[in-house]
Amino acid sequence: MDKFEDLQAFVAVVEAGSFTAAAERLNAAKSAISRRVSALEERLGVQLLRRTTRVLNLTETGSSFYEHSARILADLNEAEAAVQQEHGELRGTLRVALPLSFGVRHMCTPIAAFSKRHPKVEFDLDLNDRRIDLIEESVDVAVRIGRLQDSSYIAKRLFDMRSVVCASPHYLSVNGEPQTPADLRDHRCLVYSNLTDPNKWTYLDSDGKKRTIEVKSTLSSSSGDFLANAAAHGMGLVMQPTFIASESIRRGSLVPILADYDWPVTPAYAIYPPTRHLSYRVRAFIDFLAERFSGTPRWDRDCKLPKKRQEPVT
Numbered sequence: 001m002d003k004f005e006d007l008q009a010f011v012a013v014v015e016a017g018s019f020t021a022a023a024e025r026l027n028a029a030k031s032a033i034s035r036r037v038s039a040l041e042e043r044l045g046v047q048l049l050r051r052t053t054r055v056l057n058l059t060e061t062g063s064s065f066y067e068h069s070a071r072i073l074a075d076l077n078e079a080e081a082a083v084q085q086e087h088g089e090l091r092g093t094l095r096v097a098l099p100l101s102f103g104v105r106h107m108c109t110p111i112a113a114f115s116k117r118h119p120k121v122e123f124d125l126d127l128n129d130r131r132i133d134l135i136e137e138s139v140d141v142a143v144r145i146g147r148l149q150d151s152s153y154i155a156k157r158l159f160d161m162r163s164v165v166c167a168s169p170h171y172l173s174v175n176g177e178p179q180t181p182a183d184l185r186d187h188r189c190l191v192y193s194n195l196t197d198p199n200k201w202t203y204l205d206s207d208g209k210k211r212t213i214e215v216k217s218t219l220s221s222s223s224g225d226f227l228a229n230a231a232a233h234g235m236g237l238v239m240q241p242t243f244i245a246s247e248s249i250r251r252g253s254l255v256p257i258l259a260d261y262d263w264p265v266t267p268a269y270a271i272y273p274p275t276r277h278l279s280y281r282v283r284a285f286i287d288f289l290a291e292r293f294s295g296t297p298r299w300d301r302d303c304k305l306p307k308k309r310q311e312p313v314t
Contacts, residue, residue, distance in 0.1 A: 019034050189238070
């Protein structure tokens with residue numbers, strides 16, 4: 001039997017979790033996949049998989065052999081991709097993790113443009129605000145907004161996420177407009193619960209010093225979009241990323257306030273796990289995003305922000 005197809009069958013069984021799923025992935029009969037794995041074990045003289053009626057488990061030897069086999073197949077795929085790249089053609093699947101609100105609002109257009117340029121690349125997107133393990137979940141690249149806590153990933157900075165404090169015109173007409181951050185203590189505030197200290201809002205004063213004001217929250221939510229809608233309905237003041245608030249500001253349902261102060265600036269990155277070979281499609285996609293988001297993001301142009309920035313507020 002063909003050694004390459006034996007390796008391919010074994011790796012597919014491990015990654016798919018069953019012979020049936022592996023057969024579907026490889027468009028082959030389940031019996032053929034089983035024969036290939038059995039032939040591989042017989043040729044090597046070792047057991048690679050422990051089979052039960054419900055579960056497949058790798059033996060210790062099987063685990064080590066899987067790592068080598070997966071690397072061999074990946075190297076072959078990269079060799080083929082290198083040849084295709086020389087002819088201007090990328091193909092394969094890009095598994096991308098995106099923050100929910102940012103992904104829905106601002107990633108469809110770049111992905112559509114990249115797909116038009118490289119029509120043989122397929123996308124598998126995970127839109128979720130949870131922090132994922134890129135290696136464990138086989139994600140090629142993730143867009144992450146915030147300070148990077150895991151130094152094992154490689155990161156390329158895409159843009160700075162800026163913040164704005166805003167409220168609805170109706171709320172301001174009834175409750176008045178704060179003139180200084182200290183005035184926020186007298187207002188109802190809507191806070192983002194995914195932050196470590198959602199009730200503590202930081203900013204830079206006119207001297208460039210970092211300050212913190214503790215606000216009184218009347219509503220907290222893990223959804224930035226919900227907070228924007230709640231603010232537009234007059235429920236209170238909100239501090240928002242400009243990539244969320246800009247649409248409401250452009251429509252007039254939210255008004256920026258305290259615009260003479262510098263509110264938090266958080267870097268956004270494209271991150272990917274360290275590998276011996278970064279696939280051409282992943283490298284091309286990251287470079288494409290970096291170019292796409294260079295300069296002032298279009299959502300910042302809709303928000304009244306300070307003309308001169310101090311150091312980022314973190």
